[in-house]
Amino acid sequence: MRTKTVVTVGLLIAVSVILTRLFGFMVPVGGVMGLRISFGELPIYLSGMLFGPLVGAAAGAMADLIGVAVAGIDFFPGFTLSAALAGFIPGLLLYPHRSNLRLPRLLVTLILTGFLVTLLNTYWIVLLYRAAVVALLPPRLISRAVMIPLHAGILWLLVNRVRVDRL
Amino acid sequence: MLRNSVTIGQYLPGESPVHRLDPRTKILGVLAYVIILFLVKDFLGYGIMAIITALTASAARIPVKMLIRGLRPVLFIIILTVALNAIMTPGEVLYRLGPLAVTREGLFQAAMMACRLLLLIVTTSMLTLTTAPIDLTDGLEYLMGPFRRIGVPAHELAMMMTIALRFIPTLLDEAERIMKAQMARGADFQSGGFVQRAKSMVPLLVPLFVSAFRRADDLALAMEARCYRGGEGRSRFKILRLGSRDVAAGVFMAAGFAVALVV
Numbered sequence: 001m002r003t004k005t006v007v008t009v010g011l012l013i014a015v016s017v018i019l020t021r022l023f024g025f026m027v028p029v030g031g032v033m034g035l036r037i038s039f040g041e042l043p044i045y046l047s048g049m050l051f052g053p054l055v056g057a058a059a060g061a062m063a064d065l066i067g068v069a070v071a072g073i074d075f076f077p078g079f080t081l082s083a084a085l086a087g088f089i090p091g092l093l094l095y096p097h098r099s100n101l102r103l104p105r106l107l108v109t110l111i112l113t114g115f116l117v118t119l120l121n122t123y124w125i126v127l128l129y130r131a132a133v134v135a136l137l138p139p140r141l142i143s144r145a146v147m148i149p150l151h152a153g154i155l156w157l158l159v160n161r162v163r164v165d166r167l
Numbered sequence: 168m169l170r171n172s173v174t175i176g177q178y179l180p181g182e183s184p185v186h187r188l189d190p191r192t193k194i195l196g197v198l199a200y201v202i203i204l205f206l207v208k209d210f211l212g213y214g215i216m217a218i219i220t221a222l223t224a225s226a227a228r229i230p231v232k233m234l235i236r237g238l239r240p241v242l243f244i245i246i247l248t249v250a251l252n253a254i255m256t257p258g259e260v261l262y263r264l265g266p267l268a269v270t271r272e273g274l275f276q277a278a279m280m281a282c283r284l285l286l287l288i289v290t291t292s293m294l295t296l297t298t299a300p301i302d303l304t305d306g307l308e309y310l311m312g313p314f315r316r317i318g319v320p321a322h323e324l325a326m327m328m329t330i331a332l333r334f335i336p337t338l339l340d341e342a343e344r345i346m347k348a349q350m351a352r353g354a355d356f357q358s359g360g361f362v363q364r365a366k367s368m369v370p371l372l373v374p375l376f377v378s379a380f381r382r383a384d385d386l387a388l389a390m391e392a393r394c395y396r397g398g399e400g401r402s403r404f405k406i407l408r409l410g411s412r413d414v415a416a417g418v419f420m421a422a423g424f425a426v427a428l429v430v
Contacts, residue, residue, distance in 0.1 A: 001320055001323045001397065003387045003390055003391050003395055003396075003397070004383070004384070004387040006323050006326050006327055006330070006387075006397075007330060007383045007386045007387040007390065008380065008383040008387070009327050010326065010327040010328070010329070010330025010331045010334065010383075011330065011331070011334055011338070011379045011380075011382055011383045011386075012379065013327060013328070013330075013331035014330070014331040014332075014334040014335045014338050014379070015338060015375060015376065015379050017331065017335055018335060018338055018339055018342060019372075022339065023342070023368065023371075025364075037361060037364075037365060039365075039368055039372055042372065042376075043376070043379075046376075058324055058327075059327070062324065062327060062328055062331065063331075065328075066328060066331055066332060066335075068291070069295045069300065069303065070335065075201065075287070075291045077201075129244070129248045129280070130248070130251070130252055130255075130276070130280065132251075132255070143361070146361075146362055146365065147365065150365055150366065150369070153369075154369060154372055154373065157373060158373065158376055162373065162376075162377060164376060164377065164380045
């Protein structure tokens with residue numbers, strides 16, 4: 001692994017932890033803190049896109065673990081697994097096309113990843129807190145639907161306009 | 168302003184026996200604890216798990232106040248979970264208020280849930296209270312060592328974590344500076360509904376990413392100029408060794424977990 005890769009992913013993990021734990025806000029849904037709105041997945045998508053699925057998955061898992069260590073709450077292996085998926089899927093679908101990324105592919109990938117992660121995390125929350133799925137799922141899906149275009153827009157900007165990979 | 172409101176890493180330096188344990192012992196211990204906590208099904212088991220936690224906390228000389236303060240951010244979640252479980256679970260009705268009924272099964276379920284969550288949070292935070300972040304990543308690197316054979320880059324992963332931990336405060340300062348700069352230009356990060364607030368983050372995110380990538384470039388260059396070349400043949404300043412203390416802790420935990428599972 002190149003030094004540049006190690007260092008860049010390390011910094012992306014730091015950005016993810018900051019965005020998730022400090023700039024994100026929690027919304028109570030269905031009686032539990034069922035919805036977190038943050039851009040913390042963005043750096044994880046990016047590590048997958050730029051360095052491949054395995055690095056992306058590792059970045060997601062590590063960001064979750066460090067986030068738990070920093071915030072000191074809610075360690076559950078299920079959330080770590082979802083975080084790893086958030087890096088793995090974009091890595092799988094976007095990494096081979098990173099030099100010639102088209103918007104439809106980016107959107108489809110984010111929709112796939114986003115909804116899969118949301119569904120999985122909802123399942124973990126139900127498992128952990130025994131919250132009601134009917135109350136939990138609709139607001140979580142709606143917020144995901146709103147976040148996907150924002151995620152896509154920012155990723156598009158970073159990869160195709162700012163060219164972060166060449167900085 | 169942000170850095171004062173959030174403590175980064177809760178490490179509480181100390182010289183207690185728990186502080187001096189090998190980080191590997193503590194990581195594996197907490198991992199086993201979390202798994203057992205989900206396997207235990209009755210209050211006697213939870214009681215024994217609570218005794219293990221209490222003994223460890225007193226050996227670590229962590230002030231009780233500190234542990235309770237760690238619970239504050241999740242107290243709301245726990246109370247809501249307990250209340251919902253008490254109401255939602257069907258069963259023998261103990262108390263009725265309009266359409267809401269507190270059932271015997273619900274109360275039992277709620278108490279179980281509260282025990283589990285409390286123990287989970289207190290114990291995992293004990294790991295981060297008694298272990299410096301750098302020791303944690305060191306311990307993880309050793310623990311991932313055996314997986315190197317199947318191609319897991321243990322050293323590189325640990326290095327990423329170390330870099331992430333080191334740069335969280337730095338990037339946080341950076342984020343704050345960007346926020347202030349954008350606010351000076353009229354950006355509004357506080358008001359509006361959820362879509363508005365999410366959108367208002369964009370002018371913060373793009374500069375933050377650019378700065379992170381720039382920093383990565385500088386850091387990689389600086390490391391390579393000092394002959395960093397990954398884990399292959401790298402020597403270390405601090406070598407982790409398991410001592411009699413770790414064996415004792417291991418035996419104590421294994422005995423405790425076995426009792427909790429059996430009763």
